[in-house]
């Protein structure tokens with residue numbers, strides 16, 4: 001049954017001063033400011049930071065901002081239904097939580113709590129390979145909710161095969177393969193603080209518990225944890241992969257495969273030719289290629305190239321319900337929410353993630369209605385006007 005996401009606004013008005021709802025800001029900029037103020041400089045710098053001069057991260061938001069919604073009037077939008085069909089699944093709304101590694105740097109409850117918050121709203125949670133908690137434990141925390149697994153496709157085929165087997169055995173059904181991080185980019189905010197969580201073993205839980213990974217170590221992890229970290233850093237990515245290598249993943253994964261980090265229409269066509277099911281148009285939130293195209297500027301080209309062959313998802317710069325609307329209008333079937341939920345998590349754990357999901361979806365529901373739509377799939381490019389930069 002369709003959920004009434006917009007009702008959250010009256011819940012806040014009615015209960016906002018009684019403590020019955022979280023008192024986190026509803027404005028994503030204020031949420032980020034609060035996180036910057038309250039959370040440790042290393043962790044918050046890792047989340048907020050981006051590659052090089054930060055221009056890609058800024059461009060992501062500027063590109064979404066440049067597109068303005070042109071609302072239509074006198075359409076019946078009284079009964080709205082945000083449910084969205086994709087990859088053979090029905091989601092309550094066109095939203096999933098993006099894979100974000102090392103969540104324990106933000107809150108000790110780590111990925112299990114963030115996943116529980118998503119599961120409680122029926123929103124898919126995409127667990128990162130670089131999680132602070134083994135994937136089996138996170139799966140358990142999610143009950144029977146939809147589970148998606150993000151793979152860092154590393155150098156060791158046995159470790160990859162083992163990750164895929166473990167994920168399938170734990171009920172993860174969609175595989176998201178991140179293509180844009182074969183190497184960690186140049187990230188000045190982290191470099192200036194000499195802060196990289198992985199060096200302290202955070203984000204390596206899936207690796208150090210993996211039999212194939214452990215087989216590559218000279219000593220047990222507890223005897224030489226530094227060697228385990230260095231082994232992880234040596235194999236988490238592989239800059240030698242090419243398109244034909246995808247056959248290996250197809251062979252070892254039964255469900256849908258989605259490639260994350262596609263920006264060029266020709267790469268989207270290659271993805272379709274390789275027999276995958278979807279792509280995420282994403283520049284990793286501006287964390288990988290400084291100076292790259294804004295994700296929202298890449299989206300229409302990718303959607304035009306493969307929208308009829310693949311499920312096109314989008315992330316990088318989504319902060320509000322209006323951004324979700326714009327991404328759908330530019331050709332996405334659904335969006336992944338990144339940093340905002342991580343700030344909510346850092347500030348208030350599981351409840352903070354719930355708060356951010358509800359804010360984004362309440363605003364999306366209202367934007368949809370106030371723009372003349374009762375369902376996400378009727379939104380098109382005709383709903384936007386592009387303004388000069």
Ligand SMILES: Cc1cc2nc3c(=O)[nH]c(=O)nc-3n(C[C@H](O)[C@H](O)[C@H](O)COP(=O)(O)O)c2cc1C
Nearest residue numbers: 047098099100101128178284285316317318338339
């Ligand atoms: C702290 C942090 C960690 C991330 N870890 C991963 C990860 O493990 N795997 C992955 O595919 N993407 C990762 N991402 C990228 C997100 O999935 C997503 O593409 C990005 O956050 C979107 O940009 P936005 O948050 O600015 O909207 C990470 C992003 C952040 C901020």
Ligand SMILES: CCCCCCC(=O)C(=O)O
Nearest residue numbers: 101130181184198236287
């Ligand atoms: C050395 C491991 C790098 C994993 C990168 C995690 C990530 O995607 C991000 O920080 O962004």
